[in-house]
Amino acid sequence: MKPRLFQNRVVPGFVLAILACVLLSAANEVYRRVPQPAAGGSANQSPASAATMPVATSDRMAWFRHDKFGMFIHWGPYSKLAGEWQGHRIPVGTEAEWIMQRFNIPVAEYRQLAHQFNPTHFNPQEWVSLAQATGMKYIVVTAKHHDGFAMYRSQVSQYNIVDWTPFGRDPLMELSQACQKAGIRFCVYYSHREDWDHPDGYGNNWDYDRSKKDFDRYLEQKSKPQLRELLTNYGPIGLVWFDRGMDTPEHARQIVDLVHQLQPRCLISGRVGSYGQELMGDYQDMGDNGMPTGGLEEYWETPQTLNTTWGFSRFDEQWKTPGNVIHRLVEIVSQGGNYLLNVGPTGEGVIPQPSVERLHEIGAWLKVNGEAIYGTTYGPVQGQSFGRTTRKGNTIYVHVFEWPKGALELSGLRSRTISATLLAGGRPLAFKQSGDRVWLTLPEEAPDPSVSVIALRTE
C-alpha cells in the first residue's frame, strides 16, 4: 500500500455573521466575468491544441525529480502586518499569513489594509539571484493565499495588487520574466478552496454565513477564472501548488483538468485533493515541516519554513541553522523527496537578512556538494547512524553527519568499489572492501562542519 502524506488541517471556525449581508454584496461587486483566452494563446503560452496531447507522467516529472530543491515564497498584504494587528500578536510558532483568520479581521477592514500594501523595495532579480545562489532550481510564489488577495494583475477581481494598491506593478509577471531569464522554473501557489474574501469561498465564517455559501459559485467566479489567467498569461508554469485539499473529488478533478487543458506539462501538487488511495496531483506533499520516516514509493515533496512562520513576522526569530537545513536536505533527498524551503519577504518586498545569510551558507555547501543532490535517487544504503546516502548511476554518495575518528565502515554495498573521493577538495581516500562492506580511511578533520560527502564510484 502506498503511503499517504497529505494532511488536511482542521480549521477553527468562529461565526460572526452580523456584517455578512453587507459584505456579501460589496464583495460580489468586484468579481466579474473574465474574457476567455483565445485558442492558441500568445507566443509564450502553451497552445490550446496541446491540451489534448497526453504527456507521460515520468516525462513531465523529470525536472522535479532532478531539481530537488525549491524556494517557497509566502508574500501578500499579511506581510505588511508582520504578525500584529491592533496590538494583537500572532504567537511565535504559528503562521503570520493566517492573521486575518486568527483575529477574525473583517473583510472590509482587511481590504483597507491591503490598500496600503506598497512593497517598493521589491526586486525580482534579487530574489531570483538569491534562489540561484542557494542552489534552488524552482520558485513557488503565492499568487493568491487564503486571504483571497491576488498578487498579480487579475481581471477577475479588482482585489489584486495592480488595481488595489499604490504599488501598481505585477510582481508575478516580473518574477516569471526574471526566472525565465535566469533559467529557474517559475511556479505558483494558488489557494483554490480556501478564500476568506469571497463570500462563497471556504474558511471565512466570521463575515459570511456558512449556510448561505455556494461553493460552486466561488469556484466558477474566482478560483477557476484566476487559475485560467495564471496559466495563460505567465508563460510556462512548472507547477501549481494547491493547498488544503478540496471538498469533493469531482471539484478536485475539475481543477486538475483545467490545469492539464491549459498547460499539459504543468505539475500539480498533491494537496489539490487526496481521497483515500487516490492521489489527484502528480506527487505527494508531506505535512508542513514534515520529515520522511522511510518507505516512500511516490514522488514527494516537503514544504518547510526557515523560522516557524510562512508569511513574514517581525517577532519570529526562531531560525533554523544552515547546518540543520543541510541535514534536512540530505535526509529528504536520500529518501527520494524534494525540499521546498520558504522565505517570507517583508511588506516592503525584502527577504529578511537572517534568511539571506542562511541561504548563502546552504548555497555554499551545494556548490561543493551539489552533484550528490541534483539528479540523484534514493540512497542504496539506508538507516546508517553516521549519515545518509544518495545515488547517481554507479556513484554512491556517502553524506557523513557524524565524522568518525580514522575510518568509516559502510555495509550493504552490492557492487565493487573502484574509487572513493571527498567532494570537498577532490581528495582521494584509501579504502578496503570485503563482500558488502567497505572501510574508508578518513582525514582527522571533517571537511565540512555540517555534512561531508564522499563519492564512491562502483562497478
Ligand code: FHN
Ligand atoms: O494554511 C497554509 C499555510 O498558510 C501555508 O501556506 C502552508 C504551506 O505548506 N500550507 C497551509 C497549511 O498546511
